Amino acid sequence: MHRRSFLTKATVGAAAGGVTLAAPVFAQDAPTVTWRLASSFPRSADAIYSGGEAVAKYVSEATGGKFTIRAFPAGEIVPALQVLDSVQNGTIECGHSASYYYYGKDPTLSFDAAVPFGLNTRQMNAWMRHGDGLKLLREVFKKYNVVNFPCGYTGTQMGGWFRKEIKSVEDLKGLKFRVSAFAGAVLSRLGVVPQQIAGGDIYPALEKGTIDAAEWIGPYDDEKLGFHKVAKNYYYPGWWEGTLQVSLYVNQDAYNKLPKQYQAVLDQACAAATNDMIAKYDAENPAALRRLISQGAQLRAFPKPVMDACYVEANKLYAEMSAKSPEFKKVYDSMVAFRSNVLPWFRVAEGNFDGYMSTIRK
Numbered sequence: 619m620h621r622r623s624f625l626t627k628a629t630v631g632a633a634a635g636g637v638t639l640a641a642p643v644f645a646q647d648a649p650t651v652t653w654r655l656a657s658s659f660p661r662s663a664d665a666i667y668s669g670g671e672a673v674a675k676y677v678s679e680a681t682g683g684k685f686t687i688r689a690f691p692a693g694e695i696v697p698a699l700q701v702l703d704s705v706q707n708g709t710i711e712c713g714h715s716a717s718y719y720y721y722g723k724d725p726t727l728s729f730d731a732a733v734p735f736g737l738n739t740r741q742m743n744a745w746m747r748h749g750d751g752l753k754l755l756r757e758v759f760k761k762y763n764v765v766n767f768p769c770g771y772t773g774t775q776m777g778g779w780f781r782k783e784i785k786s787v788e789d790l791k792g793l794k795f796r797v798s799a800f801a802g803a804v805l806s807r808l809g810v811v812p813q814q815i816a817g818g819d820i821y822p823a824l825e826k827g828t829i830d831a832a833e834w835i836g837p838y839d840d841e842k843l844g845f846h847k848v849a850k851n852y853y854y855p856g857w858w859e860g861t862l863q864v865s866l867y868v869n870q871d872a873y874n875k876l877p878k879q880y881q882a883v884l885d886q887a888c889a890a891a892t893n894d895m896i897a898k899y900d901a902e903n904p905a906a907l908r909r910l911i912s913q914g915a916q917l918r919a920f921p922k923p924v925m926d927a928c929y930v931e932a933n934k935l936y937a938e939m940s941a942k943s944p945e946f947k948k949v950y951d952s953m954v955a956f957r958s959n960v961l962p963w964f965r966v967a968e969g970n971f972d973g974y975m976s977t978i979r980k
Contacts, residue, residue, distance in 0.1 A: 648684045648877060653711035655689045655866075656696035656704060658719060660818040663839045665898045667691060669770035669864055669891045670714035676887035677880075685880050687712065698816035702727075702867055706762045711872040714769060716864055719814075721799035723762075725939055726946045728800045729953060730755045730766055732859040734932040737957055739771045739861040739896060741964070745956045746863070754949050763870045767888040770864035770895035773903070777853035777920055778833030779824065779845040784853065784920060787927045796820055796832035801858030807931040817843070824848050835862070837906035838899060846915045853918050857928060864895070 655674060659667040674687040692698035701713035702720050717730035729736075729751070737745060745751040746768050759766045778797070784790065791809030795802070802812025813829050823829045825848045832849070833856055834840050846852070866888050873881065911917060940947035 648681060648879065651685045651876065651880065653685075653687045653872070654695065655687050656694075656701050656710050656713045657689060657691050658698045658701045658713070658715040658816075659692055660698075661691040662842055663817055663835070664842075665838055665895065665902065666770065666772060666835065666864060667714075668898075669895050670866070672891035672894055673714070673769060673866060673884075673887045676890050677883055680883045680887065681880065685876075685883060689714070692816060692818060698818070699814075702762065702764065705764055705867045705869050708763075708869050708871065710869075712866055712868045714864060714866055716798075716862060717766075718798045718800050721803070724758070725800065726758050726943065726949055729949045730759070730863060730865055732798070732800075732862045733953070734801055734804050734858045734935075735929055736860050736953060738964075739773050740968075741957065741960050742771070742861050742863050743768070743892075744960065745953060749956045750952045751956075754952055758945065758949065759867070760870070765868045765870055765873045767866040767868065767885060768863055768892055769866040769888040770892050771899075772835050772859070772862040772864070773896060773899050774836075774861060775856035775859040776833065776836050776840065777856045778831055779840070779849035780831040780851040780853060781849045782830070783851055783918065784924060786921065787924055790924070793831060794829045796823065796829050798833075798858060804858070804928060804932045804935055807935070808927060821845065821848070836899065836903050837910055838902040841906045841910055846910050846913055850914055850916050851918055852910065852915045853920055855920070857920075857925060 655670050657667055657670045659670075661667055670689040674689050677685050677687055690696075696704045696710060696713070699719050701710075701715040702717070702723070704710050705713045716732075718728040718732060720727050736742070742751070746755075752766075752768070755766060778795070782789070787808055790805065792811065793809070794811045794813055795805065796813045796815045797805060797810075799812070799814050802810070802814065806812055813823070815823055815829070815832075817834060820829075820832045820834060821843050824832050824845060832845060834843060834845065840846070840852075866884075868884070873884075876884070907917075936950055940950055
């Protein structure tokens with residue numbers, strides 16, 4: 619009875635916009651649990667970093683302070699790109715990260731974040747929650763002693779900041795580009811020299827000319843990091859991230875020790891943080907893009923021949939990876955089947971509505 623009452627209250631709190639998760643009666647005599655959360659994101663990237671802080675806030679509110687999580691920004695207790703490893707070995711109980719950072723560990727992990735020419739936010743959310751996405755990825759992460767929870771979306775990301783224009787596939791050759799590892803594996807087939815650099819280190823690398831171009835997230839975050847000051851050409855779309863799903867990674871042993879009610883709290887807290895993150899990006903990105911353009915950013919679309927060449931190479935890479943790994947193939951086939959099923963609906967309804975509304979000027 620108490621558990622049913624709690625779940626009702628917690629769900630209502632999350633559905634109401636993530637403002638608060640109501641504290642249930644059971645929390646008064648529940649055990650005290652204290653965790654640490656390491657983020658892969660700098661505090662300055664507040665929209666994406668705040669996902670971890672939001673989880674901590676909601677968990678504490680929902681348990682009357684009995685279950686507390688302290689969030690730390692990238693590099694403070696764990697290096698930005700070692701969050702998953704630290705959760706796996708129990709150095710920390712949980713981490714807020716993006717799985718494509720661990721492409722080198724296992725490319726299949728990337729499906730939990732973003733893959734080239736994958737899904738947009740709505741499609742990813744649907745595949746994870748009402749398709750086989752979460753089920754399949756839980757099986758993958760189980761090998762690493764981790765339980766994964768979707769915990770934020772950025773929306774479709776931008777293609778990045780370039781010192782020089784990209785007019786053809788030839789312009790990609792020799793380009794030193796800070797980009798996620800999976801996208802880098804595709805782009806390297808076209809002559810790009812991919813660089814994987816943590817968010818907080820991108821600006822100095824771009825400023826010093828160590829790299830020629832860099833992608834991060836989108837207007838709101840990119841403006842804060844100041845990329846427009848050192849590279850003016852701002853390309854779109856980031857075809858390697860139709861959305862980025864950020865996740866909360868929880869050490870399996872630590873998770874198993876939680877009372878069932880606390881496990882339910884954690885799940886609801888991640889759902890609330892997810893809703894809040896995509897809402898913040900959708901609210902902040904339009905104004906940030908206008909500001910960037912007013913400060914000299916040159917908005918440019920990747921030429922279609924470039925997009926087509928990248929798409930061809932991405933599919934070749936998928937085929938190669940699927941031939942090597944049955945597990946990769948299983949997850950990839952599920953995502954592609956889901957994408958093929960939903961794209962016609964999005965094109966008919968959402969696509970046409972958005973297309974028409976974008977022509978209206980008041």
